[in-house]
Amino acid sequence: MVPKSSKSAFGRLTDLVKWVDLLIEVCDARAPLSSRHPNTSTLFGQKPRLIVLSKADLACAQAAKEWLAYFRDHDQQTAFALSFKTASGKDRLLAAVLKATTDQRQKMARKGLLPRPVRICVVGMPNVGKSSLINWLIGKNRAKVADRPGVTRAPQWIRVHPQIELLDSPGVLPNRALDENTSLKLALLNLLGENSYDQEEMARAALLRFHNKQVEQLESYFKNDDDISLESLAKRRNFITQGGKLDTRRAAGAFISDLREGKLGKVMLDSLP
Ligand SMILES: Nc1nc2c(ncn2[C@@H]2O[C@H](COP(=O)(O)OP(=O)(O)OP(=O)(O)O)[C@@H](O)[C@H]2O)c(=O)[nH]1
Ligand SMILES: [Mg+2]
Numbered sequence: 715m716v717p718k719s720s721k722s723a724f725g726r727l728t729d730l731v732k733w734v735d736l737l738i739e740v741c742d743a744r745a746p747l748s749s750r751h752p753n754t755s756t757l758f759g760q761k762p763r764l765i766v767l768s769k770a771d772l773a774c775a776q777a778a779k780e781w782l783a784y785f786r787d788h789d790q791q792t793a794f795a796l797s798f799k800t801a802s803g804k805d806r807l808l809a810a811v812l813k814a815t816t817d818q819r820q821k822m823a824r825k826g827l828l829p830r831p832v833r834i835c836v837v838g839m840p841n842v843g844k845s846s847l848i849n850w851l852i853g854k855n856r857a858k859v860a861d862r863p864g865v866t867r868a869p870q871w872i873r874v875h876p877q878i879e880l881l882d883s884p885g886v887l888p889n890r891a892l893d894e895n896t897s898l899k900l901a902l903l904n905l906l907g908e909n910s911y912d913q914e915e916m917a918r919a920a921l922l923r924f925h926n927k928q929v930e931q932l933e934s935y936f937k938n939d940d941d942i943s944l945e946s947l948a949k950r951r952n953f954i955t956q957g958g959k960l961d962t963r964r965a966a967g968a969f970i971s972d973l974r975e976g977k978l979g980k981v982m983l984d985s986l987p
Contacts, residue, residue, distance in 0.1 A: 740838035743767035768843035771797035777982035798850040840885025917966035
């Protein structure tokens with residue numbers, strides 16, 4: 715699948731990034747690697763960065779913790795797993811931002827420049843929670859948020875602390891083809907546009923792939939029915955088409971929403987390498 719992506723959005727972002735002191739890379743805690751933009755190193759070079767795994771309230775906590783250790787040991791990156799639905803973690807993140815920008819702030823002071831807030835750009839795929847992160851830090855709804863990719867259209871600077879300004883940026887998808895498995899995970903987590911996939915195909919693929927890995931979650935969602943399929947879900951929920959057939963399309967929609975909302979339990983779609 716080649717996601718719809720605009721090279722110009724990419725270009726604009728790389729131009730902006732030249733002017734910032736630090737990047738906060740936001741990924742979805744339920745798929746930390748698949749939702750990490752594959753081109754960040756080439757795009758953003760050696761720019762210092764922090765990784766934030768968002769939506770931690772929906773992810774398996776132990777697995778997310780293991781991913782934080784992976785980013786620390788493998789990529790030498792400081793990473794946080796956060797939920798923007800609860801207040802905890804703000805001070806830790808702000809402290810990490812100030813620590814990561816100590817050099818820049820000292821450099822400004824040495825040059826005798828008037829102190830200015832450090833500039834941080836929040837980057838990541840669409841719908842991962844970039845704008846939510848900013849609203850969470852300031853405790854107000856300043857950046858527009860909605861549960862669909864492509865909400866933030868233009869970059870916006872927001873002061874989140876006397877010494878920190880964040881730039882909310884539009885989500886960007888990789889401008890190269892994603893492998894099928896990655897596309898499936900991103901689509902399931904609602905990080906690709908709705909037009910990029912067929913819901914029923916996606917739900918069937920997810921049921922097949924996750925059957926081996928997330929057996930217990932699926933079994934309990936399917937009330938220990940031996941038949942883990944859209945047909946059995948449609949039957950149980952009484953989803954019937956006007957023609958009297960099982961409405962598997964509606965079952966697919968219900969399954970996907972339930973998975974996204976955490977009704978299957980806390981998930982982790984990526985395995986550690
Ligand atoms: N449960 C949960 N939902 C979250 C969290 N963070 C963001 N969301 C939801 O995720 C959806 C997308 O959030 P946004 O902040 O608009 O995402 P974005 O990355 O700015 O998206 P674009 O601007 O489209 O690139 C919204 O429905 C948020 O409420 C979180 O920590 N937990
Ligand atoms: Mg946004």
